[in-house]
Amino acid sequence: MLKGRVAIVTGGTRGIGGAISSLLAKDGAHVAAGYSKGEETARKFKEGLEKGGSSISVHQGRVDDPTDCQRVVQEVIDKFGRVDFLINNAGITIDKTVRKMNADEWHQVLAVNLFGAFHMTKAVLEHMIERGSGRIVNISSVIGETGNIGQANYAASKAGLFGFSKSLALEMAQRGITVNCVAPGFIETEMVAAIPKAALDKVIERIPQRRLGKPDEVARLVRFLIDDDSSYVTGAVYTVNGGLDM
Amino acid sequence: MGRVGIVTGGARGIGAAITSLLAEDGASVVVMGLPPDRERTEALRASLNGAAKRVHFREGNVAHYDVCKGIADEVRAQYGQIDFLVNNAGITADHTIRNMTVEEWQAVLAVNLSGPFFMTKAVLEHMVERNYGRIVNISSVVGHTGNFGQANYASAKAGVMGLTKTVALEVASRGITVNAVAPGFINTDMVAAMPKAAVEAAIQKSPERRLGQPEEVARVVRFLLDESSGYITGAVYDVNGGLYM
Ligand SMILES: NC(=O)c1ccc[n+]([C@@H]2O[C@H](COP(=O)([O-])OP(=O)(O)OC[C@H]3O[C@@H](n4cnc5c(N)ncnc54)[C@H](O)[C@@H]3O)[C@@H](O)[C@H]2O)c1
Numbered sequence: 001m002l003k004g005r006v007a008i009v010t011g012g013t014r015g016i017g018g019a020i021s022s023l024l025a026k027d028g029a030h031v032a033a034g035y036s037k038g039e040e041t042a043r044k045f046k047e048g049l050e051k052g053g054s055s056i057s058v059h060q061g062r063v064d065d066p067t068d069c070q071r072v073v074q075e076v077i078d079k080f081g082r083v084d085f086l087i088n089n090a091g092i093t094i095d096k097t098v099r100k101m102n103a104d105e106w107h108q109v110l111a112v113n114l115f116g117a118f119h120m121t122k123a124v125l126e127h128m129i130e131r132g133s134g135r136i137v138n139i140s141s142v143i144g145e146t147g148n149i150g151q152a153n154y155a156a157s158k159a160g161l162f163g164f165s166k167s168l169a170l171e172m173a174q175r176g177i178t179v180n181c182v183a184p185g186f187i188e189t190e191m192v193a194a195i196p197k198a199a200l201d202k203v204i205e206r207i208p209q210r211r212l213g214k215p216d217e218v219a220r221l222v223r224f225l226i227d228d229d230s231s232y233v234t235g236a237v238y239t240v241n242g243g244l245d246m
Numbered sequence: 247m248g249r250v251g252i253v254t255g256g257a258r259g260i261g262a263a264i265t266s267l268l269a270e271d272g273a274s275v276v277v278m279g280l281p282p283d284r285e286r287t288e289a290l291r292a293s294l295n296g297a298a299k300r301v302h303f304r305e306g307n308v309a310h311y312d313v314c315k316g317i318a319d320e321v322r323a324q325y326g327q328i329d330f331l332v333n334n335a336g337i338t339a340d341h342t343i344r345n346m347t348v349e350e351w352q353a354v355l356a357v358n359l360s361g362p363f364f365m366t367k368a369v370l371e372h373m374v375e376r377n378y379g380r381i382v383n384i385s386s387v388v389g390h391t392g393n394f395g396q397a398n399y400a401s402a403k404a405g406v407m408g409l410t411k412t413v414a415l416e417v418a419s420r421g422i423t424v425n426a427v428a429p430g431f432i433n434t435d436m437v438a439a440m441p442k443a444a445v446e447a448a449i450q451k452s453p454e455r456r457l458g459q460p461e462e463v464a465r466v467v468r469f470l471l472d473e474s475s476g477y478i479t480g481a482v483y484d485v486n487g488g489l490y491m
Contacts, residue, residue, distance in 0.1 A: 170488060170491070173454045174453070185477075208419070209418045217474070220474060220475075232454065232458040236483065236484040236486075239478070240477050242477050243479045245480070246415055
């Protein structure tokens with residue numbers, strides 16, 4: 001049970017982030033779910049969870065903007081008193097081969113997926129250090145391990161999260177703060193729904209289990225890692241991909 | 247959990263923590279072990295209250311295929327099913343290669359690497375038939391990093407990672423997941439047998455500056471054995487306090 005605990009989940013109102021928010025909230029935590037756009041989706045998500053008796057707030061802000069990150073974290077601390085868990089889940093794709101990818105497309109993806117995790121971490125870290133406890137989980141991707149045609153920016157951002165997590169894990173190892181990555185394979189969300197059907201069929205062919213994963217299958221791994229009893233797991237990358245990365 | 251499974255070496259150390267956690271969670275656990283493990287299983291049961299009735303002992307050495315097959319068949323006949331297998335039994339025989347005998351090499355490989363292969367083979371047809379199974383192999387941080395004086399142990403534990411991934415691929419479409427858990431230095435008899443200075447050095451090297459507890463490994467195993475963990479396969483989950491990243 002996570003009663004009395006507070007989690008921030010970036011990109012926490014839909015897809016994998018939505019499943020994480022729901023699970024942690026159902027388990028008793030207050031969840032502060034971040035979103036950048038899609039106010040309507042966020043409002044509905046909040047109402048849905050509240051109907052189920054969960055404690056949830058939604059916060060607009062861009063993780064690629066350090067000022068927004070500071071503001072949202074401050075909002076959460078002011079209103080809910082503390083932050084126990086930070087789940088860096090917000091992510092975008094802009095797929096093009098390197099030959100066609102421009103600097104802006106490169107930079108945008110890095111800015112959200114990798115710099116965003118840095119900005120959010122900076123915003124909560126002193127608070128966690130003062131309290132002598134915290135859990136940070138970064139949602140990376142199988143693509144960070146394997147690379148992927150047309151995803152140089154995405155793969156670099158997700159591989160970057162491995163290096164970021166491990167360095168931070170080392171820096172925080174004696175402060176009661178664990179930092180880990182979850183690396184999902186292809187999961188049934190809007191991000192994957194955007195892949196053309198023929199391409200998606202090809203992807204599924206390559207997955208040893210021949211199926212996509214479900215957001216809940218990722219969420220329960222995050223739930224496991226943020227547990228008080230998971231304190232000896234740090235700097236780790238836990239994969240959940242139907243066997244895709246072997 | 248209501249499931250049935252085998253934990254090799256499940257009477258002591260990490261294995262005992264796994265057995266306890268699973269039994270408390272409602273699973274029936276068959277502990278497979280060497281003769282001294284019979285009494286250890288009794289002691290473990292005594293500590294378990296209500297869950298004790300779900301823990302049973304079968305004597306057998308994982309280094310012999312016929313023994314593994316015999317026990318798997320017996321368990322299957324008695325309980326009607328085998329849902330999970332935890333290959334945890336392990337030994338060490340530490341010497342630098344210059345001083346390591348061929349027997350020491352073979353003994354460690356036989357228990358730590360051939361054992362998991364034999365046990366997997368012994369349960370696999372049954373799991374394939376039922377289209378369901380969970381296998382967790384206990385590897386070690388040493389399988390990633392190597393370790394002075396542990397050529398045999400490190401080879402076996404790295405081998406376990408290769409075995410895990412290969413079996414995972416071969417049965418991926420059969421409802422069976424196969425994963426490895428790689429613990430760092432955990433406070434058990436195995437570590438207690440290390441020279442004191444070596445343990446101290448291991449702690450100093452570990453970012454969290456402590457040994458792990460058997461329960462901290464057991465809960466990762468428990469997580470992977472869960473029915474809902476079906477999309478996790480071929481993975482190596484580290485639990486090492488940051489010792490190897
Ligand atoms: N303790 C650690 O720091 C550590 C770290 C990483 C990995 N591991 C691994 O975790 C597993 C458990 O280690 P532990 O520390 O609990 O060890 P342990 O020595 O306390 O327990 C091992 C158990 O395995 C049994 N066993 C040994 N050989 C067997 C055989 N041939 N057939 C059947 N049973 C046999 C033993 O009787 C004993 O009950 C081992 O695979 C070990 O390599 C341990």
